[in-house]
Amino acid sequence: MQRALVGLLSLALAAVLPGQPAFAQQGTITWWEHSNPPHNTYSKELVAEWNKKNPNTQVQYEFFAMTPYFKKLSAALSTRSAADMFTVIDTLLPSFTTKDVLAPIRPEWLGYRNLEDMKKAYLPGALDGYIHEGRLYAVPVVSSTFSLYLNRKHFREAGLDPDKDAPRTWEDIGRVGQKLVKMQGSTMAREGFDFAMHSSAWTMWYMEGLIRQHGGSILDRAGRKCTANGEAGVKAMQVRSMYVHKYKISDPTVSVATNALPADDMPKGRVSMFITHAGSVAQFGPKMMADVKVVPFPQVNPQKPVSVVYGFALAVNPHVPEAKQKAVHDLIRHVIRDPKQWYEKTSYPYPSANFLQLPGMEEARKTRYLDVFINDLSTGNFVTRTPYFIEISDAMHRAMERVVLRNEDPKASLDQACKEIDAALVKQ
Amino acid sequence: MAWRRFSLHTRLAWAGFLFVFPALLHLIAFKLYPMLEAFRLSFYQYDLMSPPVFHGLENYRAVWNNPLFHQSFWVSFKYMFGVSIPEWFLALALALLLNRHLPGRALIRLAYFFPIAMSQIVVALVWKFMYNPLGVVNTLLGYVGIGRINWLTTEETALPALILIGIWRGIPLFGVIYLAGLQAIPREYHEAARVDGAGAWQSFRHVTIPLLTPTILFVMVMSLLSAMKVFLNPLVMTEGGPNGTTRVLPYFIYDTAFAYHRMGEAAAASMVLFAFAFALTLVQLRLLRRGGLE
Numbered sequence: 001m002q003r004a005l006v007g008l009l010s011l012a013l014a015a016v017l018p019g020q021p022a023f024a025q026q027g028t029i030t031w032w033e034h035s036n037p038p039h040n041t042y043s044k045e046l047v048a049e050w051n052k053k054n055p056n057t058q059v060q061y062e063f064f065a066m067t068p069y070f071k072k073l074s075a076a077l078s079t080r081s082a083a084d085m086f087t088v089i090d091t092l093l094p095s096f097t098t099k100d101v102l103a104p105i106r107p108e109w110l111g112y113r114n115l116e117d118m119k120k121a122y123l124p125g126a127l128d129g130y131i132h133e134g135r136l137y138a139v140p141v142v143s144s145t146f147s148l149y150l151n152r153k154h155f156r157e158a159g160l161d162p163d164k165d166a167p168r169t170w171e172d173i174g175r176v177g178q179k180l181v182k183m184q185g186s187t188m189a190r191e192g193f194d195f196a197m198h199s200s201a202w203t204m205w206y207m208e209g210l211i212r213q214h215g216g217s218i219l220d221r222a223g224r225k226c227t228a229n230g231e232a233g234v235k236a237m238q239v240r241s242m243y244v245h246k247y248k249i250s251d252p253t254v255s256v257a258t259n260a261l262p263a264d265d266m267p268k269g270r271v272s273m274f275i276t277h278a279g280s281v282a283q284f285g286p287k288m289m290a291d292v293k294v295v296p297f298p299q300v301n302p303q304k305p306v307s308v309v310y311g312f313a314l315a316v317n318p319h320v321p322e323a324k325q326k327a328v329h330d331l332i333r334h335v336i337r338d339p340k341q342w343y344e345k346t347s348y349p350y351p352s353a354n355f356l357q358l359p360g361m362e363e364a365r366k367t368r369y370l371d372v373f374i375n376d377l378s379t380g381n382f383v384t385r386t387p388y389f390i391e392i393s394d395a396m397h398r399a400m401e402r403v404v405l406r407n408e409d410p411k412a413s414l415d416q417a418c419k420e421i422d423a424a425l426v427k428q
Numbered sequence: 429m430a431w432r433r434f435s436l437h438t439r440l441a442w443a444g445f446l447f448v449f450p451a452l453l454h455l456i457a458f459k460l461y462p463m464l465e466a467f468r469l470s471f472y473q474y475d476l477m478s479p480p481v482f483h484g485l486e487n488y489r490a491v492w493n494n495p496l497f498h499q500s501f502w503v504s505f506k507y508m509f510g511v512s513i514p515e516w517f518l519a520l521a522l523a524l525l526l527n528r529h530l531p532g533r534a535l536i537r538l539a540y541f542f543p544i545a546m547s548q549i550v551v552a553l554v555w556k557f558m559y560n561p562l563g564v565v566n567t568l569l570g571y572v573g574i575g576r577i578n579w580l581t582t583e584e585t586a587l588p589a590l591i592l593i594g595i596w597r598g599i600p601l602f603g604v605i606y607l608a609g610l611q612a613i614p615r616e617y618h619e620a621a622r623v624d625g626a627g628a629w630q631s632f633r634h635v636t637i638p639l640l641t642p643t644i645l646f647v648m649v650m651s652l653l654s655a656m657k658v659f660l661n662p663l664v665m666t667e668g669g670p671n672g673t674t675r676v677l678p679y680f681i682y683d684t685a686f687a688y689h690r691m692g693e694a695a696a697a698s699m700v701l702f703a704f705a706f707a708l709t710l711v712q713l714r715l716l717r718r719g720g721l722e
Contacts, residue, residue, distance in 0.1 A: 067667065071686040078476030095689065099477035187576055197581075199667075253578035253670075254561045390687045401671040405583060423494075424688070 029059045029324070029331055030083035032073065034066040034312070037261070038282035039142070042345035043335070050334050057327055067199055070390075077101040080319045085328045088138050090129035090311045091201070095387035097132035103318035105136040109329035126351035129382040130313050138313030139332050141342070143351035144277045145309050145376040146205065147369070148173075149263070150293045154180050154190070154272040166295045168302045170210075170239045173273060177249035180272040192249030193273040195240065196262045197404075200390070200397035206275070207396050208383045209308045210236035213300040218384050218392060224425055226418035228396065229411065237410035239300075241403045252404050266292070278373040282347035294369035297376050309380035311351075349373055388424050395420040463702075470695035477689070487696035497697060499672050500680035504656060504701075506587060507676055511594035511658075512651040519599045519647065523606030537607075540600045552664035555593050556580070559665070580666050583673045590661050590674055598654070602647045609643030610636070645716050649709050656705055677701050 033043055040063045047061045062083070064072060070092060076082035077096070088096065096102050112118040115136055119127055123143070130138040148167065155162040158179045167173040177192025196202045207228075208218055216232020219225065227233070243250035257264045263276040267288045275297065281289055297307045314335065316328045336342070339350035340358045349355060349370065356365070356374065364370040386392065399417035402408040431439065470487055472480035491497050526537055543551065558564045559579040566576050579589040613636065621631045637644075659678040662668055668675030668683070675683075677697065685694035 068663075071682075074476060074689060075686050096477075099475065101477050185575075251578075253581035255581070256560065256562070388688075394683075394687070398671060401669065405670055420496075427490075427690075 027056055027058060029057060029085060029328060031059055031061045031331070032069070032083040032086040033061070033063040034069045034087055034089070035063050036066075036279060036283075036346075039279065039346045039348070042342070045345075046335050050331060059331060067201070077317075082317050082319075084317050084320050084324060085331060086315055086317070087141070087312050088315045089201075090138075090313065090382055091204075091389045091393075093130055093132065093137060094385050095389070096315075097137050098387055101318065102137040103316040103320075103325055105130075105139055105316065105332075106325075106329060107136065109326055110139070110333055121353055123351045123353055123355070123377075126311075129309075129311055129385075138315040139336060140311050140313040140351055141336060142279070142312040142346070142348045143309065143377060144279065144311060144348055145307050145373065145380045146209070146275045146277055146297050147372050147376050148295045148298055149266055149274050149276055149280065150295065151266065151269070151272045151291060152293050153291045154269075155293075158272075162293045166293065167273070167298055168296070170242075170298050170300065173298055174242060174247035174249065177243060177273060178247055181249040188251040188254065190269070191251055191254070191265070191271040192247070193243055194250045194252070194255075194265065194271045195243075195275060196257060197252050197255060197401075198257050198262050200393040202262060203397040203400050204389075204393035205308050205310060205383060207236060207240065207400065209297065209306065210239055210300075212308070212381075213306045218396070219386065219421075219425075223384070223386050226392075226421035226425070228399075228421070229414035229418045233414050234410045237400070237403055237414060240400055241407075241410065244404050245407055277348075278369075279346055279348050281368055282345065289368075294372045296372055297379075305376075305379040307376045307380035308383050309377060310383060343370075349377065386425075388421075391424040392421050395424075466695045466698050468695075469692055470699050472692045474691040475689040476685070476691055480692070483692055487692040488700075490693050491696045491700065494693075496672065496675070497677075497680060500675050500677045501700075503587065503673065503675055504658075504677040507591060507594070507658060508652055508655040510588070510591040511598060511655040512648070514595050515598040515602055515651045516644075516648060518595065519602035520606050520644075522599055522603035523610055526603065526607055527610045537604075540603060542600075543597045544601050548660050549664060551593070551597065552661045555661075556665045559589055581670055583670050586666055586670060586674045590658075590665065593661055594655060594658060598651060602651060605647055605650075606640070606643060609640045613639045641716070645713070648716075649712055652708060652712070653705055656701070656708075 031043075031047070033040065043061060043063070047059045051058050063069075070089065073082060073086060073088070074092075074095075078101070088102070093102075107113070107115050107118040110118065112121065115127075115131075115134075118136070122140070126140055126143055127136060130136055130140060150162050150166060152162045155165065160176065160179060165176055167176050173193050179192070180190070181188065181192035182190035195206055204218075211218060211228060211232050214232035214235045216227060216230050216236070218228045218233075220227050244252055254270070255265055256268055256270065261283060263274055263280045263283065265271040266274045266276070266280070267284050281294075284292065296305065299305050314332050316325050316332075318325075320328070336350075339352045339355050340360060342348070342350045343355075343361075343364070347368065355361065356370075361370065365374075383389075384392070395417040398420075399413040402413040402416070403410050434442075469480065471483060471485070473483040473486070474480035522540065526533060526540070530536060560566075561576055561578050561581075565579065569575075569577065577585055579585050617635050617639070618631055621635050626634065657678055658676055659682065662674045662676055662679050663682070666674040668679050678701070681694045681697045681701070684690050684697060
């Protein structure tokens with residue numbers, strides 16, 4: 001009787017447990033991406049083109065809000081249920097590559113002789129964020145940094161000249177912002193300037209840029225100890241909070257921004273100056289951009305500009321058979337084949353070596369602020385490389401919230417953040 | 429033929445087993461196994477991607493020493509009781525109201541049931557828009573002279589804003605459960621009390637409440653347990669912020685596991701949550717029995 005029961009249970013379990021993961025389906029390639037409206041629209045167009053040309057290898061495309069997407073991706077990679085191809089952010093590469101959950105990219109399958117040959121086709125350093133121990137793990141599609149967007153209309157209303165009065169330093173922003181801010185009684189009806197508050201990744205990008213401008217870093221050289229509570233970090237945090245507490249041109253509790261559209265306060269006219277990426281040009285649209293001017297990322301010392309670079313790249317699931325990995329490489333070639341169209345649809349500069357020489361780019365440099373973005377990219381470096389990036393950025397975000405929302409002392413708040421970061425790093 | 433060798437009793441037992449077998453299989457595969465696996469993982473260092481390494485009680489120590497765990501625990505505690513206590517009374521009041529002969533009673537019941545029928549993600553998104561500084565809640569408050577409140581981005585108001593949604597969503601569900609309990613009380617008991625000279629309050633106190641006790645107990649346990657597990661609203665509406673004031677324990681567990689890739693610590697925190705829920709349920713049962721409510 002007992003034997004019969006065990007046999008019955010085993011049979012039932014064998015029937016219900018999946019024999020093969022879903023991605024083993026023949027004839028389809030799945031592709032996951034983070035949410036970014038113009039970018040997603042273009043990806044859908046590329047998928048439609050591919051599906052038309054390749055009726056036997058159809059691509060199924062899905063996108064997800066950015067923060068939950070990367071958590072979903074981590075969980076899916078661990079359970080071998082991730083898509084065949086997926087977009088990764090450069091900051092997550094260290095935690096993925098050290099755990100062998102990405103397939104190495106084969107330059108020869110993308111039409112290059114080897115990695116060195118592929119590097120020549122990209123801007124210097126553009127692939128660096130995706131190389132681990134001499135192997136490339138993702139192909140960049142977005143290489144981005146932050147620049148300062150100004151609302152020309154607001155400037156003119158305030159008696160300012162958006163060309164002459166455009167801020168170059170953080171202090172400039174405070175002074176100019178005081179003329180732009182609009183109050184209705186005790187309520188801030190329009191902010192002079194604001195930083196995005198919606199995610200720890202954005203906080204980390206801003207903070208790392210600010211700390212580097214002050215000559216410091218988030219972690220020590222070995223990446224084993226938090227140094228964000230040093231003099232540079234404290235000064236950076238003071239800059240981060242001075243628009244709320246000193247200049248009173250920013251209300252961090254008011255925003256209509258979302259994860260998908262973090263800069264949405266700008267086109268809604270709720271803020272006059274905002275720091276965001278090149279992709280916002282496409283998100284705002286030409287009508288809004290007619291009222292916008294983009295200037296370089298503000299600096300502590302404009303003579304020695306420093307900024308941060310980040311990027312999104314296409315990676316391959318290592319758990320799919322080699323034949324399918326080759327098909328995914330073909331899909332990558334299809335996605336990145338036209339840097340000019342990529343730029344026109346998404347407004348993100350594509351980091352190919354010949355990008356600025358492509359036809360039409362001369363015009364974009366004058367009319368779509370491409371020169372500004374390229375300039376900020378040229379002064380930037382990738383943010384701290386660590387497998388603990390999310391934990392570090394969450395700790396920095398909490399430190400920022402304590403200072404900005406509670407007016408806590410920057411040094412004390414950063415000491416607390418470093419305590420949390422060191423506790424995470426010690427688990428290495 | 430071989431089947432006939434067994435007695436009728438054995439055959440009936442097997443037939444009964446086969447009927448419950450699919451449910452049993454579901455229970456084992458999707459409830460019991462994950463729980464046991466979580467318990468096992470709580471003793472391992474596991475980053476989701478590399479093989480797990482035995483870690484003894486280290487995860488429990490790490491969780492205990494993590495100030496974010498303590499903060500999240502208190503946020504969950506405040507949320508649980510902030511939601512549950514009003515629910516117990518307001519849901520009972522709603523049930524008593526709906527148990528009367530009101531014109532359009534069926535329609536009113538249906539209207540009250542709507543929040544439960546709506547998808548939770550839709551509820552979270554709709555409330556997020558309503559709580560926007562320029563949203564409908566502030567607009568309505570503006571009509572009565574109350575200035576703009578930044579509900580989800582201010583530390584003082586973010587958790588109360590989520591608690592309000594929890595109460596709004598929970599009242600109809602528990603109201604319906606109370607209503608079923610009220611309708612199961614034989615009308616004769618109330619008539620007998622009336623004949624004995626009992627007023628409305630005395631009838632409620634000495635007839636309704638004692639007979640409703642099993643339902644009250646069920647509502648108290650269920651409301652606390654469901655409030656303890658809240659996750660989606662903080663995830664969609666505040667991402668645990670500002671400054672961790674809405675990071676409930678399930679959200680802490682989610683972040684520890686899937687953002688920080690520390691599955692062992694997340695499993696240990698889950699075990700603490702489970703132990704707390706279990707202890708709380710036992711205490712409730714004990715208190716209610718001692719109070720003679722059973």
